[in-house]
Amino acid sequence: MQPTTDADATGLKNMQQLIQLRWIAVVGQVATIVIVHFGFGIRLPLEPMFAALGFLAIFNLVSLWRWDRHEDVTDMELFVALLADVGTLTALLYLSGGVTNPFIFLFLLQVCLGAVLLGPRHTRILIAITVCCFIGLALVHRPLDKPLDNGQGLASPYVQGLLICFVLNAALLAIFIARIDRNLRARDARLADLRQRAAEEEHIVRMGLLASGAAHELGTPLATLAVILGDWERMQPFAADLELRQEIEEMQAQVARCKDIVTGILLSAGEARGEAPVHTTVRHFLDGLVAEWEGSRPIEALAYSNEFGDDVSIVSDSALKQTIYNVLDNALEASPRWVGLAASRESDWLVLTVTDAGPGFAPEMLTQLGKPYQSSKGRPGGGLGLFLVMNVARTLGGSVSARNREQGGAAVILRLPLAALTLEEATAHGH
Secondary structure (H helix, E strand, C coil): CCCCCHHHHHHHHHHHHHHHHHHHHHHHHHHHHHHHHHHCCCCCCHHHHHHHHHHHHHHHHHHHHHHCCCCCCCHHHHHHHHHHHHHHHHHHHHCCCHHHCHHHHHHHHHHHHHHHHCCHHHHHHHHHHHHHHHHHHHHCCCCCCCCCCHHHHHHCHHHHHHHHHHHHHHHHHHHHHHHHHHHHHHHHHHHHHHHHHHHHHHHHHHHHHHHHHHHHHHHHHHHHHHHHHHHHHHCHHHHHCHHHHHHHHHHHHHHHHHHHHHHHHHHHCCCCCCCCCEEEEHHHHHHHHHHHHHHCCCCCEEEEEEECCCCCEEEECHHHHHHHHHHHHHHHHHCCCEEEEEEEEECCEEEEEEEECCCCCCHHHHHCCCCCCCCCCCCCCCCHHHHHHHHHHHHCCCEEEEEECCCCCEEEEEEEEHHHHCHHHHHHHHC
């Protein structure tokens, strides 16, 4: 059975609020019956009334068990739950004076709850049912054995009952509607977040198309440069000069790195040529990634710690590789002399922590982490690296967080579910 998602949780939360309210109603009605029967001396048919409340309690226990499994709640199910409350209230009023009972106005509580919880169609049906119950109680009911003289003001049991009924209606409506409003506002916030994600993903698609096109265009000049540098390397003036030969080798290394970057862009865009997923393990993947990154960057010190524990088989993924590269590159730009990478395992999660000794994140950047173009680098296009990192992690079912270290610098924590990195999962995404 599928668990309820955040976007679908509003109905479930409303049902749980209704269950809590029903427990309050059961306890309050028991107390009211006892006080009226023994305190005011108004004889009530206790056995049938407690039987009706017993039914309501059992219904609530079943509801509690039913909705404890975190399923979606439909409008019809909320409607049935309110019908049970209306039916029990009607039975209690029938046994205690019908419309002459001051608690007849508790019907208004059910109507208000229906208006908040239900759609227009079910709300109209609930109003019609409560009106029919009211009319039925006016025609048929069991009269009380003691007249309620409402001419005595507050000394009248009827007026006292009206006061209690008003207080109950007001208090329960205030509490319940405030909670429902909180649920609805949380739902609206989740919907706004989903819309924001959709806009960001559309932005990523556009950037991916642009990057893919640029990668294709860059392929030809890079290949030309590689050929020219190869020719220069064999030419006598360059071959005889050690300094020039070293510079040519450095230029060839940088061209090779550019070609690797272009290849990575094409792989991330799904345009790999003849590339099959590589079956590896977490330790081998991270060790190889760190060695490759360290060998191609001008870094003085990299503190790498792999404390993952028992190794797990995964599939190496170019997008994941580039994601980790982006985090490391950001750390290197902030702290050219030292970068730290720690790998660990938390249950079924791979946790990567990248640290640096730079100036850290500004407070406003931490509050808008991963938003596009949020960067302290002060150049056009800055901030896209972490934006892409967060979206890749989110696609895999993971998360990215950041904080400033007490000893200076920043830490970016990348949490990824191991299930998303397995061979079966990667193959499913690849098709």
